Amino acid sequence: MSSGGQLPAEQPSGDSVLSAGARIAMQWRDLGADQLGAALRAMEPELRREHRERMMHLELRREAEQRQHEDRQQQRADRRHTVEVAVGAVIALAMLGGGVYVAPESWWLSVLLCGPSLLAIAKVFVLGRSDPEDMKSMSMAARTATNAAGQAQPPQSPPVL
Incomplete structure (x- = not known):
């Protein structure tokens, strides 16, 4: 034992640069093998407890970082969805206004702008998906409107006086 009645591991160390193992080895270098073995066996439960505490602290920090990462991803997804809904609304209103x-x-x-194409475009931007049925109905409406426009009589111009 060292002076002052303390075990070498309990003595305050002014050298914080050294690892705990190096400090213990330097403090206990004068002890015999039997005394060193007994001291290490006595320290083992405390070292295990400190190790468990460090591991729990690291696990808690990792979980907190994981939660922060997930929160950032959720915020990005929410922001993206909000932008998509706003863009879809602007495009839908522009198509509706243009059709009117x-x-x-x-x-x-007007049928092309306000018909199934308006619904398909809004669905793409708001819901983020497009079904083949949407494209079929949009192409049918475009074909019907184009055929009807081709068969329609051009408007008569007013008589010139």
Whole structure:
């Protein structure tokens, strides 16, 4: 034992750069093998407890970092969805406004802008998916409107006086 009645491991160490194992080895270098073995066996439960505490602390930190990462991903997904809904709404309103604006001159163009294509575009931006049925209905509406426009009589111009 060292002076002061303390075990070498209990003595304060001014050298914080050395690892705990190196400090213990330096403090206990004068002890015999039997005394060193007994001291290490006595320290083992405390070292195990400190190790468990360090491992729990590291696990808690890892879980907190994982939660922060998941929260950031969720915020990005929410922000992206909000932008997609806003863009879809703007495009849908623009198509609807354009369809109403051109309706008196060319009804077939109004059908193209306000028909199934409007719903398909809104579905793509808001829900983020497009089904083959949407494309079929959109192409059928476009074909029907184009055929009707081709068969329609051009508007008569007013007589010149």
